[in-house]
Amino acid sequence: xxxxxxxxxAALFTIGIYSFLYKENPLYRxxxxxVVGISTGFGIAVTYAQVLKxxxxxxxxxxxxxxxxxxxPAILGILYITRFFPSVGWLSRYPMAFLMGAGMGIGFPLQxxxxxxxxxxxxxxxxxETGMSWDIALGNVVMVLGTLAAxxxxxxxxxxxxxxxGTGSKIGIWVIMVGFGATFGFTVMGRISLLIGRIQFLLGDxxxxxx
Amino acid sequence: xxxxEKMLNVDRRWIFLLIGIACxxxxxxxxxxxxxxxxxxxxxxxxxxxxxxxxxxxVGFDFDPGTAAENMPMGVAVLRHAFARNIPVFVTAYTPLGxxxxxxxxxxxxxxxxxxxxxxxxxxDWAAIREQGITDRAGIEEAWTAEGNSLxxxxxGWIFEGRDIALLGYLPYFHLxxxxxxxxxxxxxxxxxxxxxxxxxxxxxxxxxxxxIDLAVTNAGSSACVAWITYGREKIGLPVAFGVTAVxxxxxxxxxxSGQTVGQMGGLRGAAEYEVLLHDNGYSKEYGKAFVGxxxxxxxxxxxxxxxVIGNIAFFAGGFNKKTKLKGRR
Numbered sequence: 001x002x003x004x005x006x007x008x009x010a011a012l013f014t015i016g017i018y019s020f021l022y023k024e025n026p027l028y029r030x031x032x033x034x035v036v037g038i039s040t041g042f043g044i045a046v047t048y049a050q051v052l053k054x055x056x057x058x059x060x061x062x063x064x065x066x067x068x069x070x071x072x073p074a075i076l077g078i079l080y081i082t083r084f085f086p087s088v089g090w091l092s093r094y095p096m097a098f099l100m101g102a103g104m105g106i107g108f109p110l111q112x113x114x115x116x117x118x119x120x121x122x123x124x125x126x127x128x129e130t131g132m133s134w135d136i137a138l139g140n141v142v143m144v145l146g147t148l149a150a151x152x153x154x155x156x157x158x159x160x161x162x163x164x165x166g167t168g169s170k171i172g173i174w175v176i177m178v179g180f181g182a183t184f185g186f187t188v189m190g191r192i193s194l195l196i197g198r199i200q201f202l203l204g205d206x207x208x209x210x211x
Numbered sequence: 212x213x214x215x216e217k218m219l220n221v222d223r224r225w226i227f228l229l230i231g232i233a234c235x236x237x238x239x240x241x242x243x244x245x246x247x248x249x250x251x252x253x254x255x256x257x258x259x260x261x262x263x264x265x266x267x268x269x270v271g272f273d274f275d276p277g278t279a280a281e282n283m284p285m286g287v288a289v290l291r292h293a294f295a296r297n298i299p300v301f302v303t304a305y306t307p308l309g310x311x312x313x314x315x316x317x318x319x320x321x322x323x324x325x326x327x328x329x330x331x332x333x334x335x336d337w338a339a340i341r342e343q344g345i346t347d348r349a350g351i352e353e354a355w356t357a358e359g360n361s362l363x364x365x366x367x368g369w370i371f372e373g374r375d376i377a378l379l380g381y382l383p384y385f386h387l388x389x390x391x392x393x394x395x396x397x398x399x400x401x402x403x404x405x406x407x408x409x410x411x412x413x414x415x416x417x418x419x420x421x422x423x424i425d426l427a428v429t430n431a432g433s434s435a436c437v438a439w440i441t442y443g444r445e446k447i448g449l450p451v452a453f454g455v456t457a458v459x460x461x462x463x464x465x466x467x468x469s470g471q472t473v474g475q476m477g478g479l480r481g482a483a484e485y486e487v488l489l490h491d492n493g494y495s496k497e498y499g500k501a502f503v504g505x506x507x508x509x510x511x512x513x514x515x516x517x518x519x520v521i522g523n524i525a526f527f528a529g530g531f532n533k534k535t536k537l538k539g540r541r
Contacts, residue, residue, distance in 0.1 A: 021227045039275070039308060046307035050380055054401065106390065107441070114441040114471070122469035143468070183461045186478060190281060190457030192234070192511045193479035196504040197280020199234055210238045211503075 215529025254474030
């Protein structure tokens with residue numbers, strides 16, 4: 001019974017959201033607001049059950065050894081809330097400063113390795129080697145020249161004129177446009193996929209017209 | 212207003228209606244267009260195919276309901292593959308709503324009404340077997356069937372909670388959680404979402420940190436992929452695979468080229484390719500939702516291409532490329 005009610009509620013609000021395609025209406029607005037509200041409420045409930053209760057409240061209440069240390073992150077966390085009170089809002093800068101500092105310290109070396117050095121390494125490939133098939137060699141040439149051309153386009157200390165900077169930046173624009181085109185194609189596929197998912201729900205799970 | 216201008220000023224709601232029809236009709240008239248698995252999807256499949264009950268993987272449900280249409284079939288397909296091979300799976304979530312998504316995926320795979328479902332055995336139900344000191348996968352199943360339990364006809368296998376699966380759920384600042392799990396999984400998740408202590412689970416006793424894990428598959432509609440690559444792959448050399456939404460797919464191809472990931476499922480197509488691999492290799496009798504959806508996707512794409520071509524013909528034939536502005540609503 002509860003499952004059936006859930007299905008009907010989900011179907012009603014799916015239709016409510018898609019009704020916006022015809023024109024804006026109260027059912028759409030209600031559905032939109034409920035999505036935001038319920039998502040936030042669910043997030044708070046899960047965060048309390050998974051984080052605050054087992055990792056902060058229970059250890060302190062049960063008097064675990066060194067539980068007093070937990071007051072440090074607890075107080076830092078509470079300081080965030082001071083943003084809502086202008087007279088003491090400046091206190092919220094301390095947890096933010098802590099997070100930024102810790103985040104930079106922990107993340108910077110690994111981020112550099114994962115996002116920059118590894119990608120640089122992956123760009124330094126032989127254009128051709130003995131025994132390499134022609135399609136692999138062509139792919140390597142396109143990848144290396146494409147990367148260089150795109151980098152030239154973003155080099156603004158020299159005017160984009162002449163055979164190197166002028167031609168290079170023009171090729172760079174084309175390379176970037178091809179990237180945008182691929183992203184746009186994937187985006188269209190993604191949006192249609194979401195619609196397909198909802199139609200599968202409406203026609204399958206709700207109406208049982210399709211399998 | 213001439214014919215070209217009328218075409219370019221058509222009420223967009225007609226376009227929505229056409230797309231809607233194109234996305235509904237193929238469900239009733241399936242075309243069965245072939246889907247060929249790509250190298251990046253085969254990479255994930257082959258990696259999991261090389262694992263068994265002595266290994267363990269992480270599967271992240273790192274998405275919200277908004278992208279479930281794309282991410283959910285990927286997660287379900289990977290879980291099905293792992294369960295069929297008796298590979299222990301730690302299930303995590305990068306967002307609070309992802310925890311609910313993970314529970315839904317497990318529900319889908321263990322629902323008796325679905326084909327090839329897995330019979331879920333709760334932690335308490337096989338306590339007697341644990342008390343006998345039996346913790347290896349084959350021994351557990353043997354002892355379970357010796358107790359008089361038999362596998363239903365349409366079920367594919369058993370899932371023993373704590374041996375085959377641990378639903379760990381959501382924790383905030385997940386990149387720090389990954390860092391912490393590189394020392395000890397239980398330091399971050401002392402219990403699963405049901406409150407069962409991780410320390411008591413056989414799968415945890417054999418795999419205590421991420422260093423003893425053989426693959427992390429993140430099904431993401433968020434930046435979870437970067438977190439797993441940065442703090443899992445680069446920090447401790449953990450093999451990582453992605454299941455990403457189509458919108459994100461192009462951003463993450465660079466990690467395939469650099470060898471930082473074993474493979475990637477991009478959008479509904481990636482999920483459909485994995486379903487094809489599972490079906491063709493005997494892991495499922497039926498294709499999943501993604502495969503069925505791809506027929507619809509193909510028709511919708513053909514319609515969109517047709518509309519783009521028609522729109523461009525109208526634009527140039529009407530000479531609007533030489534005019535600064537169209538009349539009407541545009």
